[in-house]
Amino acid sequence: MKVFLTAILVVFLVFPSCKKDDKMEVPEDHSHHGNHTHDTTSYGTVKLEITNMVDTNELFLDTVLYLLENGDKIGVGAYKYYISNVKLLRANGTWYSEPESYHLVDQDTVSSRSISISNVPEGNYTGIRFMIGVDSARNVSGIQSGDLDPGKGMFWTWSTGYIMAKVEGTSNYAPFNTFAIHIGGFQGPNSALRTAQPSFNGVSAHVSETHTTTIRLKNDLTEWFKTPNAIDLTTTNNVTMVNATSKMIADNYADMFSVTEISH
Amino acid sequence: MRFVLNIGLVITIAAGISSCSVDPAIKPVLPADNIEQVVPAGWPQPVYKFENNPLSVEKFKLGRELFYEEKLSADNTISCGSCHQNFVAFAHSEHALSHGINGSFGIRNSPGLFNLNWNTSFMWDGGVNHIEVQPLAPITNPVEMNEDMNNVLAKLNADGKYKLLFKNAYGDEEVTTERMFKSLAQFMGMMYSYNSKYDLYKRGEQGGNMDAQEMAGYQLYQQKCASCHTEPLFTDYAFRNNGIAVNINLQDSGRAHVTADPNDRYKFKTPTLRNIMLTAPYMHDGRFNTIDQVLNHYASGVVQGPTLDPQLQSGIQLSAQERTELKAFLNTLTDYAFVYDTRFKDPN
Numbered sequence: 144m145k146v147f148l149t150a151i152l153v154v155f156l157v158f159p160s161c162k163k164d165d166k167m168e169v170p171e172d173h174s175h176h177g178n179h180t181h182d183t184t185s186y187g188t189v190k191l192e193i194t195n196m197v198d199t200n201e202l203f204l205d206t207v208l209y210l211l212e213n214g215d216k217i218g219v220g221a222y223k224y225y226i227s228n229v230k231l232l233r234a235n236g237t238w239y240s241e242p243e244s245y246h247l248v249d250q251d252t253v254s255s256r257s258i259s260i261s262n263v264p265e266g267n268y269t270g271i272r273f274m275i276g277v278d279s280a281r282n283v284s285g286i287q288s289g290d291l292d293p294g295k296g297m298f299w300t301w302s303t304g305y306i307m308a309k310v311e312g313t314s315n316y317a318p319f320n321t322f323a324i325h326i327g328g329f330q331g332p333n334s335a336l337r338t339a340q341p342s343f344n345g346v347s348a349h350v351s352e353t354h355t356t357t358i359r360l361k362n363d364l365t366e367w368f369k370t371p372n373a374i375d376l377t378t379t380n381n382v383t384m385v386n387a388t389s390k391m392i393a394d395n396y397a398d399m400f401s402v403t404e405i406s407h
Numbered sequence: 408m409r410f411v412l413n414i415g416l417v418i419t420i421a422a423g424i425s426s427c428s429v430d431p432a433i434k435p436v437l438p439a440d441n442i443e444q445v446v447p448a449g450w451p452q453p454v455y456k457f458e459n460n461p462l463s464v465e466k467f468k469l470g471r472e473l474f475y476e477e478k479l480s481a482d483n484t485i486s487c488g489s490c491h492q493n494f495v496a497f498a499h500s501e502h503a504l505s506h507g508i509n510g511s512f513g514i515r516n517s518p519g520l521f522n523l524n525w526n527t528s529f530m531w532d533g534g535v536n537h538i539e540v541q542p543l544a545p546i547t548n549p550v551e552m553n554e555d556m557n558n559v560l561a562k563l564n565a566d567g568k569y570k571l572l573f574k575n576a577y578g579d580e581e582v583t584t585e586r587m588f589k590s591l592a593q594f595m596g597m598m599y600s601y602n603s604k605y606d607l608y609k610r611g612e613q614g615g616n617m618d619a620q621e622m623a624g625y626q627l628y629q630q631k632c633a634s635c636h637t638e639p640l641f642t643d644y645a646f647r648n649n650g651i652a653v654n655i656n657l658q659d660s661g662r663a664h665v666t667a668d669p670n671d672r673y674k675f676k677t678p679t680l681r682n683i684m685l686t687a688p689y690m691h692d693g694r695f696n697t698i699d700q701v702l703n704h705y706a707s708g709v710v711q712g713p714t715l716d717p718q719l720q721s722g723i724q725l726s727a728q729e730r731t732e733l734k735a736f737l738n739t740l741t742d743y744a745f746v747y748d749t750r751f752k753d754p755n
Contacts, residue, residue: 285459285539286588293543294556294584300543302534302665386667 185265187350189231190357191258194403195222195250197364204250211368215316215376222250222364223297224308225277225290231263232270234347239263245277247290247297248362263356268348271358272340275396276307279336282329299327302385307335308396310367317380324367326393328385335389337397348405359404366399367392441750442467442593444524447601448610450639453524455538455596460589462597465576468754470594472572473587475753478562479542480552482508487542487591490517490551493751496600496742497521498686503693507551514657516693518678519686521600521745527644531675531691534665539592556584563587598751600681602744605736609639617739623729624736628680631723631733635716636680641740646674647716650709654692661691672714684741698737702730 195202197209197219208216226248229241241260249255281287282304297306309325328335341360350356368374372391382389442462446452460466473479475488490505491497497520499505505517515531529535535544545551546559563569563582570580577586605625607615617625628636637643646662653659653673662671675691689695695704705723709715725733 283536285537285592286585288583288585292584293540294560298540298543300535300540300547301530303536303540384667 185352186262187265187352188355189260189263189268189348189350190355191226191229191260192357192359193248193256193258193362194359195248195256195362195364202250202364211365213316213368213373213375215314217312217314217322217376219250219310219312219364221309221311223306224248224275224362225297225305226258227274227277227281229258229260229273230271231260231268231348231350232272234267234269238272239268244273245281245290247295263350265351266349268343268350270340270343271402272338275337275339275393275399276326276335277305277329279329279334281305299325304329304385307393310364314376314380316375316377318377319380322376322380324379324382324392326382326389326396328389328393331385333385333387333390335385335393337393339397339400341400341402343402343405346405349407351407354407357404357406358402359406361401361403363399363401367396369395371395442597445599445601447599447606447639450601451525454527455524455592457593457596460539460592462593463576465572466590467593467597467750469569469572469576469586470590470592471751471754472568473591474594475755476563478566479546479554479559480508481554481558483562484508485552487545488753490545491520493753494746495519495685496682496746497598497751498682501688503688503696505551507548508553511550511553513548513550514659515691516688519682520595521598521682521742522640522679523598524596525640525644528676532662532665533646533676538596539588541595542588542591559587560584594751598745600742600745603681603742604739606742608739618735620732620735621739622736624732624734625739627725627729627733628736631725632680634718635677641680642677644676646671646676648673648712648714649675649705650711650715650719650722651690651694651704652708652710654694657692659692670714673712674714680737681740682742682745683737685746698734699730702733 197217200207200209202209202219202222204219204221206218208218210216224247226246227244229244229246230238231241232238241263246258247255248258277291281291286293291305293300297309298304299306304327306325306327309323311321311323313320314322326335348356348358368376372395374392374395379388382392442464444453444456444462473487474491475486477483477486477489479486485508490499490502492500494500499517503516504512504514506512518531523529523538526538527533529538529541530544535541543556546554547556560582563573569582573582573586574580576590604615604617604621607613608617609615635643635645635647648661660672662674662676663669665671678689683689683698687696687698689698689701695701702723702725705719706725707722709719709722711720
């Protein structure tokens with residue numbers, strides 16, 4: 144039995160990061176997995192409540208027109224993106240990683256904007272980090288299920304890969320008054336994979352089995368069109384390939400999330 | 408039971424050889440009881456080994472039904488088997504380009520299907536990276552089956568036959584994208600072709616005696632073709648511009664369509680020479696009907712261009728006798744055991 148436990152310990156020490164991961168170099172902690180017979184850790188639930196906005200206005204599909212900084216007026220018919228590999232930073236500097244962490248956020252589906260992460264070890268957390276999009280491993284591993292089901296409309300069939308994020312709608316500036324921007328690409332210089340780490344602003348989130356911890360996130364769609372690259376729908380209104388333009392937009396939206404509230 | 412299966416095999420082969428008219432009373436027996444991975448002697452390890460998709464007879468059978476299922480198309484008229492026909496090693500006989508629903512045409516020739524587990528990518532331009540997601544392309548392509556996956560799932564869910572097939576394969580009746588494509592991958596991945604006369608020769612097995620002409624053709628192949636159509640799969644899976652003139656109507660940039668790299672313009676994946684005598688027409692757009700036309704191209708038709716493969720700058724010259732010898736060798740690459748394997752026939 145002792146040998147067995149030692150073996151488990153060795154496995155965890157030698158392979159601290161056994162999950163496929165892109166840009167996260169921090170030590171992982173998977174101690175909540177596995178069968179720990181003497182486990183005394185308690186677990187709580189963290190809820191990510193996402194509100195999609197256009198600057199300071201809440202996003203409503205189809206019915207509302209929004210003014211962009213460049214004077215264009217847009218309506219939004221569809222807004223979807225993946226959030227994956229969600230990690231929470233413990234006060235002691237280690238990270239908790241949600242297993243099988245793939246979430247499709249779809250403005251058209253209310254429930255998709257509320258992501259519930261259960262079995263988070265009790266304690267104080269001071270940060271969050273996640274990928275916008277689907278990591279390269281899942282782009283090359285064949286058919287997937289759940290939110291990664293290619294039938295969800297977020298998958299390119301002619302050149303395999305997930306659409307990391309998409310927005311479609313109407314624009315006063317676009318020549319045919321419509322635009323479609325599908326951002327994908329998981330490898331190479333124009334990869335669209337971006338990691339978001341919206342700040343907790345000094346607040347810490349206490350996770351406990353006695354309550355659900357809610358982290359409210361704002362997603363600002365206008366970030367797609369702003370810094371560092373100004374995107375004008377007059378000329379850039381149909382993006383459905385991996386190229387320099389899709390990379391610029393991914394660079395833009397990398398910081399589209401911010402934490403607005405943490406509550407217990 | 409073995410006796411019954413053998414009779415079924417004989418009847419099916421006889422029917423296949425003699426004519427197209429099969430007595431409907433004689434339902435061919437379709438065994439699927441030997442479903443296991445194959446790595447023929449001297450071959451590299453396959454890319455796809457059914458890692459997350461453990462092989463089973465029931466999943467294979469479901470995959471076979473799906474392969475021949477016309478409900479995968481928008482108007483329920485076209486199945487995978489419509490353009491990938493069993494009797495020509497799953498190429499599309501006498502079709503340069505295949506027709507999708509509503510009489511629409513694609514821009515590329517339907518290739519044969521076999522030894523897919525060794526493919527490093529799929530499609531002429533390599534755009535698809537995994538056998539399990541490959542069928543999504545033809546199912547959703549507007550000029551092929553033009554169907555939405557949600558509609559496909561709804562149609563299969565409403566079909567009692569599939570309730571049973573999915574239950575047998577996966578334990579319950581639920582029809583999902585994942586189950587569907589894993590079963591299709593089992594059916595297509597099991598299409599091993601490794602019993603041509605050439606293979607028997609290489610393995611020193613009975614029936615593998617090559618005559619002098621075939622041997623001379625083999626040597627010519629090794630000198631003039633093998634650098635791209637590499638043994639034992641007879642392709643190197645690379646993308647090359649082989650100098651065929653750009654079809655101004657199709658304007659197909661090939662690999663560059665996927666990579667957006669001008670250096671990849673007009674490059675297409677090297678097709679295998681296995682079963683080549685069955686899989687006409689030839690080239691990515693099916694422009695050549697015969698092997699002689701292909702050899703004529705390499706002799707005098709190569710068009711120079713910035714992305715032309717350097718090995719083809721001067722074409723490939725063959726004397727009349729050499730041409731006869733090479734064709735004799737190409738004939739030894741036909742695998743009749745594969746073509747007549749009843750496991751891959753339309754079960755209905």
